[in-house]
Amino acid sequence: MDMVLLLQRVFDALFNSAIYSSLALALVIIFRSTGLLNFAQGEMATFSAYVAFVLLSGAAPGVTGGGLASWIGAPLIAPLAIAGAIIFGVAAGAATERVLIRPLRGAPELALVNVTIGILLALNSLMGQWWGTGPRVFPPIFPSGADDHFAIGGARLRFSTVGAWMILIVLLVLLALLLQRTRAGLAFRAVSIDPVSAELSGIRVGPTLMYGWALAAGLGAIAANISANSVLLEPTMMVRVLVYAFAAATLGGLDSPKGALIGGVIIGLSQTLIPAYVPFIGFELSVLPAMLAMVGVLIVRPAGLFGTQRIERV
Amino acid sequence: MSDDDWPTPLPHPDDDEVSGADASVLSVFAPESETSAGPAVEAVEASSEHISAPPPTGSASESALAATVEPLVGATSPSGTARRRRAGPLTWIGAILLLAWLVAVPFMSTVTELRQNTQLVVMVLAVLGVNIATGYGGMISLGHGVFVALGAFGAAYAADDLSLPWIVSIVAGAVVAGVAGGVIGLPALRIKGIHLALVTLGLAIVFQPLSKRFPAFTGGVSGRAVGAELTPPDWFGTTRWAEGLYRYLVCLAIVALAMWLTYNIINSRPGRAMRALRDNDTAAAVYGVNLVTTRVTTFAVSASLAGLAGALGIILVPFTSQESFPFQESLVLYAMAVLGGLGSLWGSVLGVAIREVFSWLGELLGGVSGLGPISEFLSLLDEEHFVFGVILIALTFVFPRGLIGLFRPRRRGQD
Numbered sequence: 001m002d003m004v005l006l007l008q009r010v011f012d013a014l015f016n017s018a019i020y021s022s023l024a025l026a027l028v029i030i031f032r033s034t035g036l037l038n039f040a041q042g043e044m045a046t047f048s049a050y051v052a053f054v055l056l057s058g059a060a061p062g063v064t065g066g067g068l069a070s071w072i073g074a075p076l077i078a079p080l081a082i083a084g085a086i087i088f089g090v091a092a093g094a095a096t097e098r099v100l101i102r103p104l105r106g107a108p109e110l111a112l113v114n115v116t117i118g119i120l121l122a123l124n125s126l127m128g129q130w131w132g133t134g135p136r137v138f139p140p141i142f143p144s145g146a147d148d149h150f151a152i153g154g155a156r157l158r159f160s161t162v163g164a165w166m167i168l169i170v171l172l173v174l175l176a177l178l179l180q181r182t183r184a185g186l187a188f189r190a191v192s193i194d195p196v197s198a199e200l201s202g203i204r205v206g207p208t209l210m211y212g213w214a215l216a217a218g219l220g221a222i223a224a225n226i227s228a229n230s231v232l233l234e235p236t237m238m239v240r241v242l243v244y245a246f247a248a249a250t251l252g253g254l255d256s257p258k259g260a261l262i263g264g265v266i267i268g269l270s271q272t273l274i275p276a277y278v279p280f281i282g283f284e285l286s287v288l289p290a291m292l293a294m295v296g297v298l299i300v301r302p303a304g305l306f307g308t309q310r311i312e313r314v
Numbered sequence: 315m316s317d318d319d320w321p322t323p324l325p326h327p328d329d330d331e332v333s334g335a336d337a338s339v340l341s342v343f344a345p346e347s348e349t350s351a352g353p354a355v356e357a358v359e360a361s362s363e364h365i366s367a368p369p370p371t372g373s374a375s376e377s378a379l380a381a382t383v384e385p386l387v388g389a390t391s392p393s394g395t396a397r398r399r400r401a402g403p404l405t406w407i408g409a410i411l412l413l414a415w416l417v418a419v420p421f422m423s424t425v426t427e428l429r430q431n432t433q434l435v436v437m438v439l440a441v442l443g444v445n446i447a448t449g450y451g452g453m454i455s456l457g458h459g460v461f462v463a464l465g466a467f468g469a470a471y472a473a474d475d476l477s478l479p480w481i482v483s484i485v486a487g488a489v490v491a492g493v494a495g496g497v498i499g500l501p502a503l504r505i506k507g508i509h510l511a512l513v514t515l516g517l518a519i520v521f522q523p524l525s526k527r528f529p530a531f532t533g534g535v536s537g538r539a540v541g542a543e544l545t546p547p548d549w550f551g552t553t554r555w556a557e558g559l560y561r562y563l564v565c566l567a568i569v570a571l572a573m574w575l576t577y578n579i580i581n582s583r584p585g586r587a588m589r590a591l592r593d594n595d596t597a598a599a600v601y602g603v604n605l606v607t608t609r610v611t612t613f614a615v616s617a618s619l620a621g622l623a624g625a626l627g628i629i630l631v632p633f634t635s636q637e638s639f640p641f642q643e644s645l646v647l648y649a650m651a652v653l654g655g656l657g658s659l660w661g662s663v664l665g666v667a668i669r670e671v672f673s674w675l676g677e678l679l680g681g682v683s684g685l686g687p688i689s690e691f692l693s694l695l696d697e698e699h700f701v702f703g704v705i706l707i708a709l710t711f712v713f714p715r716g717l718i719g720l721f722r723p724r725r726r727g728q729d
Contacts, residue, residue: 037508039515103711110454113511114707115706118704119703121642121702122704129697239641284523287520288524291516294513298501302504
């Protein structure tokens with residue numbers, strides 16, 4: 001086996017791993033607190049990336065020209081636009097919880113599935129209608145020229161991969177601090193463990209969950225903005241990514257942030273390495289191992305690697 | 315909004331024409347050996363689908379049985395009285411409109427329109443498939459488009475590569491989808507609720523790349539054309555309109571037959587087993603419902619209905635490709651089932667009818683131009699996926715039981 005090639009593949013996979021980990025983390029945050037799988041997470045993230053795109057190019061529906069470029073110096077615009085998009089994502093996530101999810105407290109699972117699937121369908125179609133279904137060029141966040149890489153053992157570790165991981169690690173540290181060291185974080189943990197008891201001890205459950213949604217949507221927005229350059233921006237950009245992220249979250253345990261991170265790394269590696277070394281699977285079926293992993297974990301060990309085992313009361 | 319606004323596990327499905335069936339669903343499976351409950355059980359078995367079971371009263375074991383059943387299923391009918399659901403005026407209007415449409419449509423359509431309308435009729439089966447799994451079986455399926463596709467590919471393969479007669483090919487399509495449904499139903503034994511929704515959504519997303527990988531069966535990226543076409547016998551006429559009419563009648567007959575079979579399945583023991591599992595699988599298993607066979611059969615039946623829809627699609631348009639089955643199509647099928655009303659046979663018909671109304675409205679309003687931003691908004695109404703997404707959200711808040719709820723008086727103890 002060609003070790004350099006293997007190393008190269010691992011390096012390439014790590015970029016995807018970072019994306020899957022952050023999206024899986026977003027899914028886990030919402031699942032932990034509300035017991036809900038947010039099927040619309042991917043589309044909400046993609047929409048944020050389009051917001052960055054609009055801020056950059058002024059290509060909003062019905063708006064021509066303009067954009068940040070016309071009134072801010074050129075080198076600054078990409079980070080500013082992306083920051084704007086993330087703020088938008090956070091606000092939209094909070095609004096979604098407030099308007100669509102909170103009124104459904106106590107509703108059966110099916111109602112929540114319907115709402116998140118509805119958001120998925122509507123946003124996906126809306127983006128296609130407003131910005132076209134074709135791919136759009138998105139500016140890179142990190143230097144991504146041909147020479148922008150570290151050479152390690154003959155393989156190239158690209159700056160974008162390192163950058164994505166740096167962002168992810170910073171986010172994880174911030175998240176851990178937020179959850180462990182602040183009052184809001186304490187409230188959030190309490191609500192995640194037992195909403196009824198939390199409410200009885202004076203925690204306002206609704207707003208707390210809203211922070212969770214805002215946080216998750218922000219994570220998704222960051223993931224989408226990081227990956228939009230390499231996969232090209234299009235309405236279905238995050239659809240397959242969502243399958244990988246769900247597989248990662250399931251593998252790690254749907255209520256375990258640590259599991260989301262590790263699951264993301266494993267799924268990212270398997271997506272690149274399995275098709276490379278198992279010819280039958282090939283590039284087109286690269287999503288298959290993730291899918292099988294998801295189904296297998298749900299059947300054999302629904303709690304995943306690090307999740308809480310649930311015992312059903314009869 | 316309090317918990318009371320929500321019926322138990324799913325927005326409580328109106329089980330078709332089985333008034334009070336909820337109360338009797340579990341009691342039907344009371345073990346025969348429990349002699350004191352015997353007469354009550356026999357009464358239920360003997361009664362027609364329209365008559366609800368008198369809740370057993372009397373001995374201690376019987377009231378224990380009643381106590382187990384009642385909290386599980388919610389509404390019970392007043393003791394000892396049999397109720398029959400009367401058709402309300404809306405039901406009559408709906409039935410007459412449907413019949414009138416079915417009769418009038420061949421005479422009012424051009425050849426192309428007739429084909430599109432036949433596709434609508436066929437779509438009822440696909441929606442019904444989703445409904446069987448989700449509404450009756452309690453297994454949320456977001457991936458039934460996959461079974462429609464498998465039915466289409468299966469029928470195309472049988473008709474073309476195996477040169478089977480068309481009727482056999484159609485059945486083959488349904489069987490292929492049904493077998494796939496059974497296999498995919500296996501994980502559903504362990505995976506429930508929202509996790510099953512996740513797996514089926516994943517399936518819908520993975521299907522396109524997967525089908526490109528097997529070009530011999532699916533025609534790969536470009537799809538496959540079907541050589542053998544269904545043509546009417548000579549006496550029927552040879553014009554293109556007569557051809558269309560013939561196909562319309564064939565599809566209508568098959569759809570009607572499939573619906574009749576489904577109705578009978580739903581209102582017999584397997585159907586009651588399905589609903590019992592949906593409402594409380596542990597209790598149903600205790601009463602002797604075989605969890606494995608019931609779940610797998612439910613999924614297989616629901617998938618084969620969807621497959622039949624796909625296979626009939628081949629008759630109408632002799633071409634199929636993975637392009638026609640993006641994951642959004644599966645979600646729209648699901649949305650139609652929810653829109654019409656889960657757990658209701660006619661709800662599926664209603665779902666398809668409403669889709670047509672919306673698509674007509676969308677075309678009408680979407681074409682309005684010259685109103686600036688309003689036109690921009692109106693043109694979105696012509697985007698089916700967008701409209702169905704919004705409908706799914708709105709429906710959850712406005713009509714949690716689906717539109718079929720409008721046709722049904724609310725039963726005591728519900729909502």
